[in-house]
Amino acid sequence: SQPGATQSNAWPARPLVWGDINFLFTTDTHGWLMGHTKSRPPEPNYSADFGDFLSFVTHMKEIAQEKGVDLLLVDSGDLHDGTGLTDGSPTGQPNAHEACSNKFITRLPYDVLATGNHELYKYSSALDTRQNFVPHWNGRYLTSNVNVTLYQQPDMGISAPLGARYRKFTTLQGKHVTAFGVLFHFTWNAPGTIVQSVEDLVEQVWFREAIADPPDLFLLAGHMPVHLEEDPDVNVNDWPIVYYAIRQVHPTTPIFIFGGHSHKRNCTVMDEHAIAVQGGRYMETVGWLSANLTEDGGYSRRYLDTNRNTYQYHTRLREESFDTAAGLKLTNDIAELANKWNLHDVFGYAPQDWYLDRVDYPDKQSIMTLFLDEVLPTVMRLGAPERSHIPLLAIFNRGSIRYDIYHGAFTRNDQYTVLPFKNDFFYATVPWAVGKRVVDGANKKREDEAQLRNARRIMMPSLRHTQGQESDAVVMQKVFSGPEEQLTLGYVTQDLCDGYADDTIHLDIGGMDRADDYMSSPPPELDDDDLIDVIFPSFVAQPIVDVLNKLFPGQNYSIPTLPIYCGIQSDQVFEVYARHMWN
Numbered sequence: 001s002q003p004g005a006t007q008s009n010a011w012p013a014r015p016l017v018w019g020d021i022n023f024l025f026t027t028d029t030h031g032w033l034m035g036h037t038k039s040r041p042p043e044p045n046y047s048a049d050f051g052d053f054l055s056f057v058t059h060m061k062e063i064a065q066e067k068g069v070d071l072l073l074v075d076s077g078d079l080h081d082g083t084g085l086t087d088g089s090p091t092g093q094p095n096a097h098e099a100c101s102n103k104f105i106t107r108l109p110y111d112v113l114a115t116g117n118h119e120l121y122k123y124s125s126a127l128d129t130r131q132n133f134v135p136h137w138n139g140r141y142l143t144s145n146v147n148v149t150l151y152q153q154p155d156m157g158i159s160a161p162l163g164a165r166y167r168k169f170t171t172l173q174g175k176h177v178t179a180f181g182v183l184f185h186f187t188w189n190a191p192g193t194i195v196q197s198v199e200d201l202v203e204q205v206w207f208r209e210a211i212a213d214p215p216d217l218f219l220l221a222g223h224m225p226v227h228l229e230e231d232p233d234v235n236v237n238d239w240p241i242v243y244y245a246i247r248q249v250h251p252t253t254p255i256f257i258f259g260g261h262s263h264k265r266n267c268t269v270m271d272e273h274a275i276a277v278q279g280g281r282y283m284e285t286v287g288w289l290s291a292n293l294t295e296d297g298g299y300s301r302r303y304l305d306t307n308r309n310t311y312q313y314h315t316r317l318r319e320e321s322f323d324t325a326a327g328l329k330l331t332n333d334i335a336e337l338a339n340k341w342n343l344h345d346v347f348g349y350a351p352q353d354w355y356l357d358r359v360d361y362p363d364k365q366s367i368m369t370l371f372l373d374e375v376l377p378t379v380m381r382l383g384a385p386e387r388s389h390i391p392l393l394a395i396f397n398r399g400s401i402r403y404d405i406y407h408g409a410f411t412r413n414d415q416y417t418v419l420p421f422k423n424d425f426f427y428a429t430v431p432w433a434v435g436k437r438v439v440d441g442a443n444k445k446r447e448d449e450a451q452l453r454n455a456r457r458i459m460m461p462s463l464r465h466t467q468g469q470e471s472d473a474v475v476m477q478k479v480f481s482g483p484e485e486q487l488t489l490g491y492v493t494q495d496l497c498d499g500y501a502d503d504t505i506h507l508d509i510g511g512m513d514r515a516d517d518y519m520s521s522p523p524p525e526l527d528d529d530d531l532i533d534v535i536f537p538s539f540v541a542q543p544i545v546d547v548l549n550k551l552f553p554g555q556n557y558s559i560p561t562l563p564i565y566c567g568i569q570s571d572q573v574f575e576v577y578a579r580h581m582w583n
């Protein structure tokens with residue numbers, strides 16, 4: 001683990017069940033290669049770093065070989081955006097260049113990787129991925145429906161697949177695998193990147209040809225949830241389209257789907273030979289899935305907390321013998337880069353915890369309450385004192401607030417884990433009669449777009465997993481025999497497959513589904529004719545401009561003519577606040 005990380009004192013409840021084909025899977029790691037280093041619960045659950053993970057995977061692959069079975073390592077995308085290691089480069093290099101392309105993730109023996117939406121928000125990230133990350137993987141980074149346009153000679157104007165379209169390979173134990181990497185129909189991608197809809201993907205001649213021959217199994221890694229979600233942002237499950245396209249040709253060939261994007265642990269069984277699993281977010285979870293193809297013996301899934309206890313328990317190794325040389329080197333190299341980029345510099349001391357998912361606005365412990373009621377208005381006023389004579393309404397999309405803040409030192413790295421995105425703040429000065437309707441207008445627009453998307457949605461078939469007949473509660477009682485007070489806070493997953501899948505038994509940390517994306521600082525008391533500065537980040541400038549033009553016809557707002565409110569950018573907001581208020 002990284003220096004100073006607080007180790008977990010909880011342990012897995014039971015050994016993993018191995019099959020003849022086994023998978024370890026990650027998704028939405030978002031740069032959390034240092035692991036979670038804080039001491040407040042549940043952070044110690046996730047205190048292993050990527051060096052520990054490398055040692056774990058290396059040992060697990062050895063165990064698989066000893067058992068004469070296969071173990072494949074899969075990632076479902078969103079490596080970018082989310083910590084100082086991906087977003088805190090002092091040199092302005094492409095996002096995640098050091099963490100992904102050059103140094104760290106390439107050291108893991110992934111068999112299949114897929115791209116996520118966060119690899120495509122900026123053209124520079126996508127190009128860096130293609131030029132510096134993809135070549136390392138030698139056909140294992142799969143982007144079945146994503147292209148990037150190349151603007152350098154001799155490829156000027158050519159639109160080329162970001163990675164490989166598909167991969168056919170034979171495992172060490174001789175199983176023939178056909179693999180794809182699919183992204184949901186993402187539309188906020190940067191100019192110069194192209195995401196083909198999944199409907200169109202499955203109609204492509206190359207796709208039809210690639211699925212024609214029956215493999216022993218299909219491996220579908222992809223950045224979309226395995227289950228429909230409430231939140232319109234992540235309610236983008238196009239898996240059924242790929243599933244049915246394959247099932248039309250191969251009614252019983254095993255299909256293993258590895259999803260992502262909604263940041264949740266999840267599982268669903270589509271038919272007796274098809275299962276879809278998903279491993280959460282931020283290197284909190286390493287997923288495990290096993291199956292017996294030869295005996296047709298069903299599945300076993302597990303969500304592993306990422307700490308050294310977990311890794312040592314499942315590899316049956318003691319502390320002294322667990323680390324591999326390559327794992328230790330990765331741990332040291334990550335620590336070195338974090339130091340070089342001053343990620344541990346302290347901006348101030350947070351007086352309490354604030355949570356992203358456990359409670360919601362306006363709870364005093366919600367990070368949205370801190371951000372909207374305190375941080376945003378305070379920092380906007382500090383950044384633009386010349387506009388202090390006009391009231392302000394600061395609008396923000398909550399999807400950009402990414403994590404908790406914990407009581408104690410608030411560092412440069414924490415700033416990026418809370419808000420990693422670099423945006424300017426634009427503003428429009430409008431009468432309050434208009435300003436007060438912008439947030440509702442933007443949320444309605446987002447809802448309408450989601451409804452349009454969902455109108456043609458095909459539902460995922462779902463079969464309750466029939467292997468374990470016992471209820472979750474019974475299974476849980478069996479695997480945990482100690483007193484409840486010994487349990488630590490963590491995930492208690494309710495997915496759509498039978499049985500209890502969390503590897504370590506916890507007291508439920510809870511969580512909520514997000515509702516509206518657009519929120520604002522507290523509205524001032526004004527008359528309809530009073531003027532107000534409506535401030536918003538450049539990332540959502542287009543929808544806000546659309547709403548403003550609808551509410552205030554004749555003004556013809558357009559992004560190039562919008563003034564910038566202050567010199568502070570969104571990824572600096574928490575630093576400015578912490579330096580002023582928590583020092």
Ligand SMILES: O=c1ccn([C@@H]2O[C@H](COP(=O)(O)O)[C@@H](O)[C@H]2O)c(=O)[nH]1
Nearest residue numbers: 117118121233261397398399400421539
């Ligand atoms: O520059 C950016 C890029 C994205 N966002 C917000 O992020 C979420 C999507 O994140 P997932 O991890 O894929 O769920 C979405 O709500 C965007 O609005 C951003 O704010 N700025």
